Amino acid sequence: MLTGRYLHWNQRCIKWLWWLVILGLLASLPIAYERNETEQKTARKVEFVFDYRDLLEISDLQTDPQQFVATQLKEMKRAGVQSMAVYEATLSELRLSRRIEVFSSHEATALTQSPISPNENFTYILFTDKVAQDKLQPLITQTFASLNVKTRPWSFKNQNGMIIEMGLDEANMKPMDPDPITLQMLKEQGFQIVMRMSNRRPFDEAQMDALLGQLQQLGVKRFIVDGETVPGYVSESKPENLEVMAELMKKHHMGLANIELQKTQQKGFNRLAKLLDYNVVRLHSFTEKDGEKLTENLTDQELDERIQGVADRFVLAVKDRNIRMVFLNARAVKNLDKGKILNPLDSIRESLNGPDGAIPRIKNAGYSMGIAERFFPFHSGWQKAAKVVLFVGAVALIALTIAYFIPELALFVFVIGLIGAAGLYVLSPNLFAQALALGAGTCAPTLATIFAIRTARDKLQSRTGSRLGFAIWLLVRTAAISVIGVCFIVGLLNQIIYPLVIDQFRGVSILHLLPIVLAALYWLLFNENLSHRDKIVKGKKLLSSYISVLWVIGAAVIVAAGMYYLSRTGNEGQASAFERLFRSFLENTLGIRPRTKEFLIAHPLFLLGAYLSFKYRNALLLILVGVVGQASIVDTFAHLHTPLMISSIRIVYGLSFGIVIGIGYIIVWEIVVRSWRRWTPSLLKE
Template sequence: MTSESRAPWRVSLVVMLAVGVAAALFAASLRYRVEQRNRRVAVVVDFAEAARLATASGVPIADTLFHLKRVGVTGVAVTEDTVQDLVDTGRADVSASGAMTVLQLRDAATFERVSANLRMRGMTVAHETTPSDIPTVLLWAAAPRSGSAEQAAGYVRFLASYPAVRTVGVGLPPDAVATVRSAGLTCVARISNFAGATRMTVTQVLSAIRASGADTVICTGTEVLGHYGAAKEAAEALESAGVLWGQVEFGKQKGDDRLARALDSRYVRVHSISEGEMGTLSEDDAVDRFVRAARERNIRMIYVRLVTFAGSDSVERNVRYIGRIVKGMERGGLIRPGDPKPFEATGAPVWAFGLAGMAAGSLAAWLALSVLPCAGRRWLWWALLAPLVCAAAACAGESGRRVVALLAAIAAPTLACLPLVRMIHSEDATERRQPLLHAVRSLIEATLVTSLGIATVVGLLASRPFMLRTTQFLGIKAAHALPIAIIAILLVTGLPDPGEALDKVRARMASRAQAFLGQPVLVWAMALGLIILVALMLAVARTGNEPGVGVSGMELRARALLDAALPIRPRTKEFLLGHPAWILAIGLAAMGRRRWAAPLAVIAAIGQVSVLNTFCHIHTPLVLSAMRVAVGLALGAALGAMALAIVARLARGRAEPSPSSTG
C-alpha cells in the first residue's frame, strides 16, 4: 500500500489524537486546580517526646511547645492511655492471677474516664452486689473473645490475663490534651484498634476524641481502625464523628488499604520516621526525608521525630532542626505549614477519560503502523479500531484506565525515539554542518512527542485515589523496559519504509538481524554491551516508590548538592544518562559516525522513558513534575553539548575518515 493511500488514515489518527489529548489536558487542569487548593501541611511533634525534651532541658513543657510553635509546628500528637500506661505511671495498681486481672484506680476522675472508655468500646453494664452488699458494676465485652471486666469502688476486674488487657485503650490523657490546646496547637489523637469494633463503638470513641479537641486520628500498632472486616463501618464512623484519618506512609498497617478505599480517599497522608530509624539517620538526612515527603508526595502531615534530648541547648537544637524542615518545605512557595485537609475530588467527567483513552489508542496504533511490517487496508482498519476500543476501556472504570494509561506510557516514548532509529539507519551519508544544533532540536522534538503520552496518562489518572496512592499506575517496570527493548530491536532490524512491500520489509529485517547476530564479538564491544545492559537493568530495578535496589551514599550526597543548587532536583536517568546520550547519538549520526550512535541510542531511550515516568507518579504535584523535567532537559542538553564538542574536537584532531553507514 502506498503512502498516499495511508494519508486519510493518518489524518484520522491525528484528529483522534488531538481531540483525545485536549480532553486529557482538561482533566489534568482539574487535578491541577485541586492541588493548588490544598497546599497546607501540618507539622506535628509527639507529646511524649516534647515532654521528655522539656524534662531533659529543664524548660517547662508549655515553653517548649511555644518555641516549637514559633518555628512552624502546628500540632502535637497525643497517644491514648492504655492499662499498662496507668500502671507504669502509678495511676493504677494491678494484680493478676491466671485468667483474672484486677486494676485498682488511684483517683475518681481516672476511674470515671476508664469506665466511660470501656463502655464506649462495646462493654455492656449490669448492676450487682458483692457479698458485703457494696454496690458494684459488672462490665463485660460484647464479643466473647474480648473478655469481661468488673469494677467496684475504684476497681476494674478483667476476666482475662494481664498480657491480654494491658494494651486496652482507656482514652486520651486530659492533662496532655489541655497542655497542647493551651499552647494554641492542634491535637492529633493516636489510638489503637480494639476488639469488637463496630460503627457504633468506633463512633463513640471518635466522638469523645473530637469533644476533647482532637480532629485527626493516627492509628498506633500494626492495625488501623476496623481491621478484620469492619473497614466500611470505621469509615462511616470517622465521617459521622467529623474526625480526619491520617494514613501513615510506608506504615504497612493491616487494613489501611481497605480503610482508604472505604473512605473514598477522604483522608490525609502522613510521613514519619520511626524512633529506631531516627537513630541511624543524620540530621541532614532526616530533614531531607521530611522535606521531600511534603513537597513531592502529596503528604499533608509530617510527624516529626525530635533529633536530640541531650545537652543544655537541646531545645534550641530541635528548634533549628524543625526550622530547617519548614524552610525546605516552603522553598518555591509550593506548600506552607497549616492545618491539613483532604484533597477534593477532581470531578473529571467520564467523557474526558474516554477521549483520553482514544488518544492512548491513537498513539498505540501510530506506533504499530510505524514499526510493524504490515500492509493492506485491514491493518489500517484495525489501527482505527484501537482508539475506539481504548476509549471504551477508559470509560469502563478505574482498571480500564490503568491498562490504557500503561499502553500510552509504552507507545509515546517509543514513538519519540523512532526518528533517532531512522537517522542511524538512513542511507544518506551526508554530514550535517551543525550537528549540535540538529541534536538539540531533535531532543526537544522527541520530548514534545513524549509529552503527548504525558498528557494522556495524566488525564486518564486525574482522580483523587491516584493522587493519594490509594490506587497506583499499573506496570511501572513494563513502562520502563518495553520501550527500551523495542528501540534496541529496531536498531538491529531497522524500520519499514512507507509503501514498501511486505515481503521486502520482512526479508530486509531478517537479513539485518542475521547480519547482526553473525558479527564477530570484540572484547571492547562485549564490555560496552555489558555496561549498557547493567545500566538498563539498574534503571528498571530502581523504578517505582519502593525499588529493589537502594541508593549509594555517594549518590545521596550528590542528590543533596543538586537539591541545594537547583530549584528542583532532576532525575539522574534524564540529565546524566538519557539526554546527553541523545545529543551524542544524534550528533555522531549527523557527523556520519552512525556506528557509534547505535549503542548510545539505547541509552538515549532511557531519557524519554524517564520523562514520561516522572508524570506517572500521580501523587507528585504537576508543577513539581514539570519543573523536574524542564531542569533535567536543560541540564542534560548542556552536558550532552559539552560531550559532543569534546568528541567532535577529538575526531577532528585525529582526522579519522568517517566510518561507513550501518544502514
C-alpha cells in the same frame, strides 16, 4: 481483492490515526489544567504531628518525668509542631503518664506484705490522685466489663485503687478510650489532637458514636489507623461495619491519613476512604529508627549534616509527593560510649526550625502550617467526553507505533484495540485507564526515538546545515514527541486515588524498560528499508551469529546495567551516599532537582550522537542511548503523587542542563579529534 482494499484503507488510515492522536493530545490539556488547579489551590496546609506516646516513653527514663514532658511540649510548640498524636489508652500508657501504678499479684504481695492466694494472677492498680481516680476508674471498669472481666475496689495506705481479675501482661494490652486527662491537657496547651484509632476492640456503633462525638468537641479532624486493619473491618465480604464507620466519621467531620511507603495497605482502608469521598491526606512517617540515627556517635559536623538531611527529607516530601502530614517519632537510646541515655528531640526540633530548617523552607514554597486538609478536585462535567477522545487517541498512538514496525497492521490493531479496550473498561475502569496510559506512555518515547534515528540517518546523506543547531533541534523535537505520552497519562489517570496513592499506576518498570527494548529492536531490524523477508533473514542471522567471549561480557554488562537501571526506579530505588549528597545539592540549589540520568547522561549523549550523525553512521548508537532520557521524561509524570508543576520544571531543567552538558561533550570531542589529527602525522613521521 479484499487484501488490496484492506491495504488501501490501511495506508489511508495512518494519516487519520495521527489526527486522532492530536485530538487526544488537545483533550488532555484542559484536564491537566484542572489537575494543576487542584494541586495549586487546595490542600496547601502542612501539619507536623508528634507521637505523644513516644514522649511518655522517653520521659520514663528521666528523673522528673512530668516536668520533662511539660518542658518538651513547650519546646515542640515553639519549634512548629502543631499537633500531638494520641492513642487509645492502655494500662501501660496510663502508668507512663503517671496517672496510675500497676502491679502483678506477686508485686502486690511484696508491696502490702500480706499473703495472696498462690493460684491468683490478677492486676492491681493504684491511682496517683483523686482526679485520676474520678476520670479513669469508670473508663477502666467499663473496658473490662465489656470483656466480661471482673473488677473490684482495692486500696493501700489510703491510696485508692482497683483489682482487675486478669493477668498483668494481658491487661496491659487491652485498649480503651483515650485518656481524657491527656486530651484536655494537650488541648489547653494549644495542640491539635490527631487520633490513632485501632480495630482491636469489638465494633460497637453507639460506643464509637459517643467516642467520635467527644473527639469532635476537642477539635479532632482526622485519625491515623493504628494496626493492620481500619476500625470496623471484619472481612472484604462483610463491609457493613465499614459503612457504619464511614457514616459516623462523616457525621463528626473526620477524615483519614494514608501512611506512605507501607509494605501493605491496611485492610479496609481503600473501601473506607471511598465511602468518605476520599477525605484523606498523605502522611510521611519519621520513624524511631530514623530518629536513632541522630543519636549515634557523631562529630558536630556529621550531626549537622544529618539534621540537614532530615530537613531536606521533610521539604521534599511536601513539595514532591503531596505530603500534608509529617508524623514524628522518637526513642531514647542507651549510648554505652558516652554513658548516657540519649534522645533525638533537640535534633528533630532543629531540623524543623533551625538554620535552613524544614518549616521556613516549606512556607517559602507557598505552603502554610496548619491542620492538614484534603484535596478538593476541580473536575468539570466535560471530562467524561474528553476521556473518550483520549481513549481513542491512545489506541491510535499504539496502532501507529506498531505500524512503524509492521505497517500492514495499523488498521487491524486500531480496530481490535478499540474493541479490546472497551471490553476492559466494562471489566474494570481503573485497569482500562492504566492499560491505555501504559501503552501510550510506552509508545510515545519509542516513536520519538524512532523518528530521531530516521532523521539522523537521513542527515548522514545530506550533511547540510549547522551541526549543533541540528542536534539541539532534534533533541527538543524528540522530547516534544515523548511529551505526547505524558499528556495521555495525565489525562487518563486524573482521579484523586492516584495523588493519594490509594491506587497506583502499575507497570512503571515496563515504562522504563520497554521503550529501550523496542527502540533497540527497531535499530537492529527495522532501521533499513528491507522487505519483511529480508528482516526475517537478518533476524535469523543475528540469532545464529557466532558468540565470542567479548559478546558474553558485553551482554553481562548490558544486563547488569539494566538491572541497576530498574533498581533505581520507583520509590524504593537505592542511591549511594555520594549520589544522595549530589541530589541534596541540586535540590537546595535549584529548588527542584532534575533527574541525573537525563541531564548528565541520556540527553548529552543524544546531543553528541545527533552532532556526529553528520559524519558517522555508528553515531546512531548514541541517539539510541538517548531513549533512556525519553522514557525518563514520561516516567517523571507517571509518579502521579508529584504535582504537575514540579514534574514540568524537572523536565525543563533536565533538557536545559542536558543541552549545556551535551555541548560540553561536543567541545571535548572536537578537542580530542583535532588534537589527534594534529599529533598523529608527527608521530608517524618520527
